[in-house]
């Protein structure tokens with residue numbers, strides 16, 4: 001399969017890795033990004049069209065120019081803490097922006113889209129691992145903004161023949177194995193980059209948020225999934241839709257949980273640089289344990305995560321160490 005695909009938010013962390021996988025699979029990604037949190041240097045596998053998803057006229061222009069066959073939508077504000085402080089920005093960008101984008105796609109005769117959703121739409125687990133039928137009760141405006149678009153997409157499918165796949169990522173992590181792109185969020189709030197920056201001496205210590213959870217070592221459990229495994233799932237979801245597949249959602253996680261302590265051990269082993277870990281209070285809004293049941297993506301998309309936690313940490317370490325060298329040079 002081939003064709004031009006519009007990648008909204010493709011200059012960001014996950015979107016740029018998906019562009020790499022799309023190009024490897026024979027597609028032509030065109031990135032549409034306002035560069036608010038993205039990086040022009042991450043756009044290496046197709047054109048960059050600068051623009052905002054809330055700008056209908058600019059979207060019409062770009063879609064008319066490139067005539068994409070499908071849309072992949074990553075463009076969003078992503079920081080949970082910020083969403084609690086400024087919910088309106090999240091509803092404006094992630095909800096109103098997504099609707100503007102979907103409407104532009106429909107005007108441009110695009111019939112389907114892949115949407116970046118999140119396990120944060122589930123909220124506190126009522127059973128583990130979580131499958132796609134798990135109740136969705138987000139704990140914060142970020143998660144709710146994503147759930148609202150999932151619900152809008154269900155209506156677009158039922159009433160407007162606009163099909164979609166919602167991909168509910170668990171914890172995206174790691175980097176392109178060749179070190180061309182990686183995770184660069186500003187400010188950074190994710191555990192792996194923060195710990196690696198601590199190992200590099202860029203931060204004085206790592207704060208571990210809570211060691212009093214009801215888990216095997218008291219620290220929170222997450223399902224870390226390699227960003228290139230995520231990218232592979234996007235290519236499969238796109239092909240599924242282009243083959244006429246119906247609207248649905250898939251969990252993207254490995255099915256294996258890792259505690260924060262285990263994660264820090266893996267990072268110290270790989271980097272061989274011990275660093276100080278301070279036990280801090282729980283971070284508000286954090287669930288004790290989030291682990292995916294990924295059976296549906298395995299069965300319907302034929303997807304299998306192939307990279308381990310060590311692969312995640314090693315690829316991320318290479319990227320962060322090279323970033324440090326780049327900024328020093």
Ligand SMILES: NC(=O)c1ccc[n+]([C@@H]2O[C@H](COP(=O)([O-])OP(=O)(O)OC[C@H]3O[C@@H](n4cnc5c(N)ncnc54)[C@H](O)[C@@H]3O)[C@@H](O)[C@H]2O)c1
Pocket residue numbers: 008009010011012013014015032033034035036037038039051052053054073074075076077078093097116117118119168169170171172173184185
């Ligand atoms: N990183 C994770 O662990 C994770 C987990 C679950 C879901 N997600 C979802 O995946 C997607 C990508 O996340 P990421 O980590 O790559 O984030 P990111 O911030 O690196 O990428 C988001 C991109 O969207 C762009 N963008 C934001 N608002 C825009 C707008 N109004 N118009 C145009 N471009 C805009 C940013 O400039 C950035 O390039 C997001 O939708 C996020 O909610 C991420």
Ligand SMILES: O=c1ccn([C@@H]2O[C@H](COP(=O)(O)OP(=O)(O)O[C@H]3O[C@H](CO)[C@@H](O)[C@H](O)[C@H]3O)[C@@H](O)[C@H]2O)c(=O)[nH]1
Pocket residue numbers: 078079080118119120169170171189190191192194206207208209210220221222260283286
């Ligand atoms: O300095 C830190 C940072 C994180 N953690 C812990 O490490 C784990 C992972 O945290 P993080 O990397 O911040 O990811 P999550 O908060 O698990 O991921 C959320 O954040 C994403 C937004 O980027 C959402 O999309 C995901 O769905 C959502 O689960 C959690 O238990 C945190 O409490 C620490 O102990 N210290």
